[in-house]
Amino acid sequence: MSATGSAPGRRRVAQVLLVLLVLGTTAGILRVVVQNNILLGRMTTDVATAQGRAFNLSNGEREALLLLQRLTELESGGDPAAAIERHGLLSRQLEVSGTGFAPDSAQYREIAAIRTALAAFPWDQLGDPGRRAALTRQAVLLVTGLEVRIKTLYSQQESFFYDATLRSLQAKKANERALAGLVALVAVLGVCWIAVLKRRNRSDLARAYDALVAETEERRSAEHALRTSEQRFRALVQRASDLTAVSAADGTLSYVSPAVEDITGFPSAALTGRVLFDHLHPDDRDRTAALLAGVAGTPSGVDTIEARVVTKDGRVRTLEVVCRNLCADPAVGGIVWNARDVTDRRALQDQLSHQAYHDSLTGLPNRALFMRRLTEALGTAAAAGGTAATILVDLDGFKNVNDTLGHPAGDELLQRAAERLRGCILDGDTVARLGGDEFAIAIPGGTPEHAAAISRRVLTALRRPIRADGQEVRIGASIGVAALAGHRTAEDLVADADIAMYEAKRGGKGRFLVFAPEMRERTSRRAQLEQQLSRAVMLGQIEVQYQPIVDLHTRTVTAVEALARWHRDGEVIGPEVFVPIAEEAGLIGEIGTEVLLRAAETVQRWRRTEPGSAGLGVSVNVSGWQVLAGDCSLQLADALSATGLPPEALTLEITESILLDDSESLSAELDRIRALGVRLAMDDFGAGHSSLSSLLRYRVDTLKIDRMFLDQALRSRTSLLQAVAELGRTLGLRVVAEGVETAEQLALVRAAGCDAVQGFLVSRPLPEEDARLFLEWAASSGEISALLSRSEAPA
Ligand code: C2E
Ligand code: CA
Ligand code: CA
Numbered sequence: 001m002s003a004t005g006s007a008p009g010r011r012r013v014a015q016v017l018l019v020l021l022v023l024g025t026t027a028g029i030l031r032v033v034v035q036n037n038i039l040l041g042r043m044t045t046d047v048a049t050a051q052g053r054a055f056n057l058s059n060g061e062r063e064a065l066l067l068l069q070r071l072t073e074l075e076s077g078g079d080p081a082a083a084i085e086r087h088g089l090l091s092r093q094l095e096v097s098g099t100g101f102a103p104d105s106a107q108y109r110e111i112a113a114i115r116t117a118l119a120a121f122p123w124d125q126l127g128d129p130g131r132r133a134a135l136t137r138q139a140v141l142l143v144t145g146l147e148v149r150i151k152t153l154y155s156q157q158e159s160f161f162y163d164a165t166l167r168s169l170q171a172k173k174a175n176e177r178a179l180a181g182l183v184a185l186v187a188v189l190g191v192c193w194i195a196v197l198k199r200r201n202r203s204d205l206a207r208a209y210d211a212l213v214a215e216t217e218e219r220r221s222a223e224h225a226l227r228t229s230e231q232r233f234r235a236l237v238q239r240a241s242d243l244t245a246v247s248a249a250d251g252t253l254s255y256v257s258p259a260v261e262d263i264t265g266f267p268s269a270a271l272t273g274r275v276l277f278d279h280l281h282p283d284d285r286d287r288t289a290a291l292l293a294g295v296a297g298t299p300s301g302v303d304t305i306e307a308r309v310v311t312k313d314g315r316v317r318t319l320e321v322v323c324r325n326l327c328a329d330p331a332v333g334g335i336v337w338n339a340r341d342v343t344d345r346r347a348l349q350d351q352l353s354h355q356a357y358h359d360s361l362t363g364l365p366n367r368a369l370f371m372r373r374l375t376e377a378l379g380t381a382a383a384a385g386g387t388a389a390t391i392l393v394d395l396d397g398f399k400n401v402n403d404t405l406g407h408p409a410g411d412e413l414l415q416r417a418a419e420r421l422r423g424c425i426l427d428g429d430t431v432a433r434l435g436g437d438e439f440a441i442a443i444p445g446g447t448p449e450h451a452a453a454i455s456r457r458v459l460t461a462l463r464r465p466i467r468a469d470g471q472e473v474r475i476g477a478s479i480g481v482a483a484l485a486g487h488r489t490a491e492d493l494v495a496d497a498d499i500a501m502y503e504a505k506r507g508g509k510g511r512f513l514v515f516a517p518e519m520r521e522r523t524s525r526r527a528q529l530e531q532q533l534s535r536a537v538m539l540g541q542i543e544v545q546y547q548p549i550v551d552l553h554t555r556t557v558t559a560v561e562a563l564a565r566w567h568r569d570g571e572v573i574g575p576e577v578f579v580p581i582a583e584e585a586g587l588i589g590e591i592g593t594e595v596l597l598r599a600a601e602t603v604q605r606w607r608r609t610e611p612g613s614a615g616l617g618v619s620v621n622v623s624g625w626q627v628l629a630g631d632c633s634l635q636l637a638d639a640l641s642a643t644g645l646p647p648e649a650l651t652l653e654i655t656e657s658i659l660l661d662d663s664e665s666l667s668a669e670l671d672r673i674r675a676l677g678v679r680l681a682m683d684d685f686g687a688g689h690s691s692l693s694s695l696l697r698y699r700v701d702t703l704k705i706d707r708m709f710l711d712q713a714l715r716s717r718t719s720l721l722q723a724v725a726e727l728g729r730t731l732g733l734r735v736v737a738e739g740v741e742t743a744e745q746l747a748l749v750r751a752a753g754c755d756a757v758q759g760f761l762v763s764r765p766l767p768e769e770d771a772r773l774f775l776e777w778a779a780s781s782g783e784i785s786a787l788l789s790r791s792e793a794p795a
Contacts, residue, residue: 390481
């Protein structure tokens with residue numbers, strides 16, 4: 001009883017245990033399947049999210065590049081509104097990019113920081129022409145930095161995308177393995193069940209069958225779920241605009257995603273089974289093969305390359321390619337190529353870099369590129385013991401063309417000049433526009449003689465009339481040449497050529513000079529003087545001295561000439577030295593105004609307070625630059641009204657050299673000066689290029705005969721002095737003899753019939769207080785009259 005009763009009992013226990021074991025194992029496998037399935041679902045979402053983020057960031061980067069382009073255009077005269085609008089688009093794109101990240105993520109914060117940096121920049125002030133150049137430079141720096149940061153974010157997303165892809169593939173493979181396990185288990189169970197069933201009653205059989213059906217059903221639904229998510233993943237890869245391909249280690253393609261058709265025009269089916277190199281640009285095949293060999297030879301190796309493909313219609317597109325060795329990954333078992341079409345971006349970058357290195361007006365290389373080429377030339381010369389030279393070309397009279405014919409004509413002239421310069425150089429030389437009307441040539445291997453020959457060619461080429469704005473314009477050029485001496489940088493060489501060029505310009509223009517070391521010393525001395533003079537003008541260290549002018553008819557001091565002096569460290573520097581420096585440094589206007597105001601104020605004071613000086617006049621020297629600047633008459637009117645000096649008491653002394661400038665504007669300005677009632681004197685008459693016609697044309701009141709005629713009269717006793725004085729009288733001018741030092745000279749002057757004298761015989765130029773004392777003494781002592789009487793004897 002117990003034996004028969006216990007045998008079915010044990011069987012029952014064994015059956016229950018077996019069922020429990022089967023159910024437990026099945027549940028375990030199913031759990032793995034479901035977990036992997038969830039994981040796969042999450043991966044798919046991750047891939048989609050990462051792709052979305054990468055897409056937005058890629059757009060952000062593109063916007064940054066476009067903004068950079070606008071800014072670069074702005075440097076060469078583009079529209080600030082376009083740049084401002086672009087910055088708005090970039091900011092909006094960044095905002096969109098930000099929404100793809102959780103607000104507490106590092107990427108979100110980085111995007112927010114980039115937006116803040118962008119917003120902090122004063123974009124609206126780009127419209128201000130005064131600040132534009134400086135702001136544009138800052139903006140380029142800022143946006144370049146931001147673009148790098150966006151690109152970094154973008155690269156992070158991209159590698160995240162690849163990682164997610166890889167993990168998905170692994171999850172999928174794990175699922176397949178789990179399912180295979182499940183199938184095997186079910187098969188084993190089936191065999192077990194058949195064995196068991198033999199000893200089973202019908203109801204057991206029915207139950208077991210139901211259980212099996214249920215399990216199979218479950219397995220089917222798990223498989224279905226897996227298939228769906230795999231399809232989703234596949235669809236993502238297939239629809240992606242980036243190209244994914246899998247190849248063997250020899251480059252034979254086993255899979256190519258459909259994006260290939262958008263990029264190359266070939267359907268993916270046409271490429272599968274082919275060798276990928278066949279479709280590359282011939283120049284890129286070897287590099288890509290080398291890359292493949294490297295990646296294939298390294299387990300899990302990764303490398304990137306930029307390669308060009310030839311499309312079906314023969315165009316060339318540039319791809320940015322990431323190549324990964326996933327041979328060891330059973331889910332892939334090959335080399336995976338991920339490629340993106342960067343042709344447009346590359347073109348934009350190339351265009352930007354071309355703009356960064358070329359001048360937009362002439363198309364010539366700009367300073368940056370020039371310096372690079374010259375540095376290379378110097379490097380080669382230093383390495384090989386060779387030579388290199390540079391030539392700086394500065395157009396003469398360009399400013400004049402710009403001012404009189406307008407900027408469009410100036411631009412045209414620069415373009416023509418650039419063409420001519422291009423025609424003067426040899427292959428391998430670089431001609432560049434450094435800015436304004438300054439050009440430069442870099443001559444690798446050039447000796448000073450070689451550079452001099454090119455300079456001569458350039459001078460000849462630029463001397464020919466140039467057509468600009470429908471007119472024939474004549475300009476010229478001043479050229480400085482410097483050649484390699486010892487180990488020098490490009491900057492040193494250009495600085496030397498610059499010095500030589502300025503010497504050429506100063507010494508008469510239209511010529512070239514080869515740099516010599518003593519030029520540097522001269523230039524630096526000059527620069528130092530300019531600096532000191534500028535300080536002196538600021539600190540009021542320009543003194544005015546006064547030299548009396550004596551009327552030979554009334555025998556009284558009727559006027560004084562104001563003469564400028566510069567006191568520098570206890571030394572007195574005369575105008576012959578500092579006036580040319582002041583003219584070159586643009587300081588002559590300030591000095592002239594200062595002298596004019598001081599002299600008018602002083603003489604007007606003497607007129608009021610000094611006995612016998614009520615009718616005293618004052619002569620002030622003006623430099624040609626001042627009159628030509630065109631606001632001389634305004635300054636005179638200001639000075640007269642500020643000091644109360646009557647206009648007829650003021651005489652402006654101009655030299656013949658400015659009257660040679662036979663221009664309308666000069667004539668008009670002199671008319672305005674005369675209209676004020678101010679007198680004009682022709683200074684140093686006879687010392688320069690005497691022009692009777694300009695004497696008549698500009699209607700001066702006084703002729704000042706240069707000292708030279710006194711010397712001549714003393715030496716030869718012929719009466720040139722007499723002739724000039726006669727001429728003055730004939731024209732109705734007052735004739736003043738300058739530089740009278742001796743009684744003998746005074747006698748000659750009187751004999752010639754001059755109206756007045758000025759010179760050391762009467763007095764040297766005197767400081768203000770001494771001059772006042774002199775006037776006081778002259779008015780009270782009658783010494784002047786006595787002096788003149790003494791000189792009557794030899795006459
Ligand atoms: P200038 O207008 O011919 O001035 C006369 C110059 O002859 C003065 O030289 C004066 O000191 C000098 N001189 C006067 N009498 C005699 C004499 O008997 N013998 C000799 N040997 N020289 C005499 P200074 O003051 O050195 O001025 C030189 C030139 O500088 C002036 O020649 C004038 O053209 C210019 N200059 C002076 N002051 C100014 C100024 O404020 N503005 C401008 N633009 N030029 C000025
Ligand atoms: Ca004078
Ligand atoms: Ca003079």
